[in-house]
Amino acid sequence: MQFTDIFRSLASRPRSSTKGPLDVDDAPLASPLSPQTNRLSASQHASPRISTPQARSPSRPTAAAPPSSSSDAPLTSKDFSFLLKPEIYHQISPLSIPAPFRTPSRQPAPETPIPDLLSSGHFRAAAIAAVQALTSSPVSATTAAAHPPADPTDHARIFELLYTRLACLCLIDAVPLAAQEAKALEDLNSAFYLDPLSGAHLVPWELRTLAVRLQTIGFGDPRGAVMSYYELAREARAEIAKAGRAHDHSAAEVWKRRLAELGVKVTGALVEMDDLASAAEHLASLPEKGGGRLATSRALLWLHLGDVEAATRCVRDGQAGETGARVVGALADMADGEYVAALGKWQALQAEMEQNGVRDEMVGVNLAVCLLYTGQMPEGRDILEGLAEAGLTSHTLLFNLTTMYELCTERAKGLKVKLAERVADMQPSAQGWEKTNGDFKL
Amino acid sequence: MSHQRYPSIDPKEPHSVSLKVLRLSRPSLVVQHPLIAPLSAPSDHATPIPASLAYTATSDTNPDSFLLTPILNLPPSFGSAYIGETFSCTLCANHEVTPSIESLSATTPSTPKSPQLTPAQPPPKKKFTRDVRIEAEMKTPGSSAVQKLPLLPADPAPPGGSPGGVGTDLDPGQTLQKIVNFDLKEEGNHVLAVTVSYYEATETSGRTRTFRKLYQFICKGSLIVRTKVGALPAAAGGGGGGAVSGEGKNGEGRGEGRRWVMEAQLENCSEDVMQLERVGLDLEQGLRYRDCNWDVSGSSKPVLHPGEVEQCCFVVEEVADKGSLVVEDGRIAFGVLGIGWRGEMGNKGFLSTGKLGTRA
Numbered sequence A: 001m002q003f004t005d006i007f008r009s010l011a012s013r014p015r016s017s018t019k020g021p022l023d024v025d026d027a028p029l030a031s032p033l034s035p036q037t038n039r040l041s042a043s044q045h046a047s048p049r050i051s052t053p054q055a056r057s058p059s060r061p062t063a064a065a066p067p068s069s070s071s072d073a074p075l076t077s078k079d080f081s082f083l084l085k086p087e088i089y090h091q092i093s094p095l096s097i098p099a100p101f102r103t104p105s106r107q108p109a110p111e112t113p114i115p116d117l118l119s120s121g122h123f124r125a126a127a128i129a130a131v132q133a134l135t136s137s138p139v140s141a142t143t144a145a146a147h148p149p150a151d152p153t154d155h156a157r158i159f160e161l162l163y164t165r166l167a168c169l170c171l172i173d174a175v176p177l178a179a180q181e182a183k184a185l186e187d188l189n190s191a192f193y194l195d196p197l198s199g200a201h202l203v204p205w206e207l208r209t210l211a212v213r214l215q216t217i218g219f220g221d222p223r224g225a226v227m228s229y230y231e232l233a234r235e236a237r238a239e240i241a242k243a244g245r246a247h248d249h250s251a252a253e254v255w256k257r258r259l260a261e262l263g264v265k266v267t268g269a270l271v272e273m274d275d276l277a278s279a280a281e282h283l284a285s286l287p288e289k290g291g292g293r294l295a296t297s298r299a300l301l302w303l304h305l306g307d308v309e310a311a312t313r314c315v316r317d318g319q320a321g322e323t324g325a326r327v328v329g330a331l332a333d334m335a336d337g338e339y340v341a342a343l344g345k346w347q348a349l350q351a352e353m354e355q356n357g358v359r360d361e362m363v364g365v366n367l368a369v370c371l372l373y374t375g376q377m378p379e380g381r382d383i384l385e386g387l388a389e390a391g392l393t394s395h396t397l398l399f400n401l402t403t404m405y406e407l408c409t410e411r412a413k414g415l416k417v418k419l420a421e422r423v424a425d426m427q428p429s430a431q432g433w434e435k436t437n438g439d440f441k442l
Numbered sequence B: 001m002s003h004q005r006y007p008s009i010d011p012k013e014p015h016s017v018s019l020k021v022l023r024l025s026r027p028s029l030v031v032q033h034p035l036i037a038p039l040s041a042p043s044d045h046a047t048p049i050p051a052s053l054a055y056t057a058t059s060d061t062n063p064d065s066f067l068l069t070p071i072l073n074l075p076p077s078f079g080s081a082y083i084g085e086t087f088s089c090t091l092c093a094n095h096e097v098t099p100s101i102e103s104l105s106a107t108t109p110s111t112p113k114s115p116q117l118t119p120a121q122p123p124p125k126k127k128f129t130r131d132v133r134i135e136a137e138m139k140t141p142g143s144s145a146v147q148k149l150p151l152l153p154a155d156p157a158p159p160g161g162s163p164g165g166v167g168t169d170l171d172p173g174q175t176l177q178k179i180v181n182f183d184l185k186e187e188g189n190h191v192l193a194v195t196v197s198y199y200e201a202t203e204t205s206g207r208t209r210t211f212r213k214l215y216q217f218i219c220k221g222s223l224i225v226r227t228k229v230g231a232l233p234a235a236a237g238g239g240g241g242g243a244v245s246g247e248g249k250n251g252e253g254r255g256e257g258r259r260w261v262m263e264a265q266l267e268n269c270s271e272d273v274m275q276l277e278r279v280g281l282d283l284e285q286g287l288r289y290r291d292c293n294w295d296v297s298g299s300s301k302p303v304l305h306p307g308e309v310e311q312c313c314f315v316v317e318e319v320a321d322k323g324s325l326v327v328e329d330g331r332i333a334f335g336v337l338g339i340g341w342r343g344e345m346g347n348k349g350f351l352s353t354g355k356l357g358t359r360a
Helices: A003-012 A036-046 A067-072 A114-119 A123-134 A141-146 A155-171 A175-185 A205-218 A222-245 A249-272 A276-285 A293-305 A308-314 A321-335 A339-355 A361-373 A377-389 A395-408 A412-424 B042-046 B099-107
Strands: B002-005 B017-023 B028-031 B068-073 B086-095 B128-139 B147-149 B168-170 B175-183 B188-201 B206-220 B223-232 B259-268 B274-283 B287-291 B309-318 B331-342 B348-352 B356-359
Touching: A114 A123, A114 A155, A123 A141, A123 A155, A155 A175, A155 A205, A175 A205, A205 A222, A205 A249, A222 A249, A249 A276, A249 A293, A249 B042, A276 A293, A293 A308, A293 A321, A293 B028, A293 B068, A308 A321, A321 A339, A321 A361, A321 B068, A339 A361, A361 A377, A361 A395, A361 B068, A377 A395, A377 A412, A377 B175, A395 A412, A395 B017, A395 B068, A395 B086, A395 B175, B017 B128, B017 B188, B017 B206, B086 B128, B086 B168, B086 B188, B128 B175, B147 B175, B168 B175, B223 B331, B223 B348, B223 B356, B259 B274, B259 B331, B274 B287, B274 B309
Parallel strands: none
Antiparallel strands: B002 B206, B017 B086, B028 B068, B086 B175, B128 B147, B128 B168, B128 B188, B188 B206, B223 B259, B259 B309, B274 B331, B287 B309, B331 B348, B331 B356
16 A cells, blocks of 8 residues: 555545635534534645655555664654544535434534543544544634644544544444545554554554454455454464563453454454355354354354354354354244244243343344244334334344335335434434434435 | 336225335344444453444343344345245235325215314215235246245135135234245246235225236346266176276166266356255166265365356266166156255255256
8 A cells, every 4th residue: 555545545536525714604503513514624725735755654665664764763753644634534424314313402512522422422423523633623612622633743642533533434334434534544564653662553453453444445455354464463472472471461361352353353354255164264263262252153154154054053062152052043043944933932032031131132123023024024013113112223123124114104204204203312322323314214 | 126016997096005025035144343442441442332233232142243243134125036046025015094095085074983183174084995915926937827926924714615815904004914935947037916906995885996016027047057977987796897988888788887977067157155055966767876075075065156166076876676767869867966055144045957867
């Protein structure tokens, strides 16, 4: 990924509608969802595009890889201003959000601090606020106070904001945007991102792993994800050894957990590449860390591939726990087209969970799906409505419910809009509050 | 699946029953990309942020660092239809609650049964939708006649044992749901024709109304099968004696123990990944075969991506005491090759070839 690639991608993406600083359109308070246009345009005017000095660019492995170049860099003043350029960041269109969520009274105030936005599930607002801080383009003095601009050398804060931005974009189903924006990080394996003294990586682990996935999408190189995860795994192994030598057990545990997660992520990357046989083989090679999660994962992968026998084998002998085995059993029946048998299993599981005070959205949703496949859609619809009423609003639940709306009337739009209103009326929580039109098939 | 609606018999008045359909391919497992909460302390990094997970649960059914989850999504679109698969579709006849019905009947004399309406507006005459029936037929490219399809669940049988089921009465907002299953065997245009009939009654009169909707879709080939038969030297102790090379060179050698090798190349010509489940021969009398494929070698079942080919092999043997071989038009008939596979989330496919054989 060369600097020129970045440049090309920026040039090729459709430009956001640009307004001058005098095109006041100054209704940021009246329409709190659209001021992003102003923010970006204002900042573009204030700081015209400066080409990043080549020596500082992490994009050139030739310059960055040898130790000589990194040792030349000043110790504390690595300049990350290339991540603060407004043209990296996209506008998030509020048009993909159903009207009931766009009501100003339901939207958070622009000066709400980012942690509060996150804890109340306002991920779109958090993504916008993170960019305001990154690009020093607040809409007003109050937002400037709430989201103070990031200093180009304050790498910790820059990466924190960038992770917030990218993670929130993923949470609001704007992965393609996140994938474009993650390109700005360029090569995270470059020595530019290392602390010149300690050699430690300056970028937090969660941002590095997220960037692997996003850059894979952004650069259209699915196989690259597997390689990058292996790079990270090599580092994790080295860190485990280092922590072991230093008798630092907690650090060793952290790195062991990360290594195990990378193994699972590689499987996921292979699944996304549709290389299911390799994914199954890889997953089979990973050691079970207890709790039967890997056994369940293996079974799900086989079901996805269509091998019901192999899936059932994975959860035999209590490897995935009793509930895990029952879930896989019911899914296996559905994979075999035995929907009536599966229906009985889901009903039994639901009754039992209810008795034990366990809440599981999946069991209710799958039960409803089974009801549709056995010709009892109205009952299925009632179950999904009940779950939504109880505050459960996963993409899957809303999608399945609106699909049933489409089946039970020619005028499903009214029902969908009503559902959107009910969901918008719910108390915002960290679970995520705002939904997209796609969730309601609007 | 494109569809068109036949003009109803009485085009002036809209139907109070609508028909909606959804192809019931297998539901799919939902994917998730677990994320660590932004701005969180490193100690919280062991568990992903709930909003990044596919569903909410206090149980541990979600393997929450993995991409695939057990929660199921209904099919988002029609997808592709392939030979060898079973086409399933749900048909929903809905008694629509429509404002147009109210306005249409607004001029009719008032009945005392609508207390919720304001006095200024004359209450609509109550309409009943009775005896709703759905019928489905499939028109395949190969035959000029249509095939009537059985519907599930079956209508309750009428009292007195007369043929056909009874229809269903629907209150406003109620749905009659049926499911059709149809084994796809031909390539090309298929038309699913659905007829809905019902008796629309007011308190003073009634009439039977009918409408029909056509849903057209294209069925494509899923698997290309190429076969080749070659003669093998007869098994030891057989009457055939010497080595025989080439195909069908053993002419009149009617001794027992003749053997052939049958190779089959299976090419996935669909757009989906398939896993071969069972490949086997269904042989004519006097023959038996030995499988030389993954089961024998103990390997896993082959997974075929679009465009990939799997080579299979069988040894076909003559069994003398089981009667003479079937010879048609100078060819020894072997039988047919059956191939079963599974697609995403277990979607089943099966097809068998035409009669295979070799020159006698």
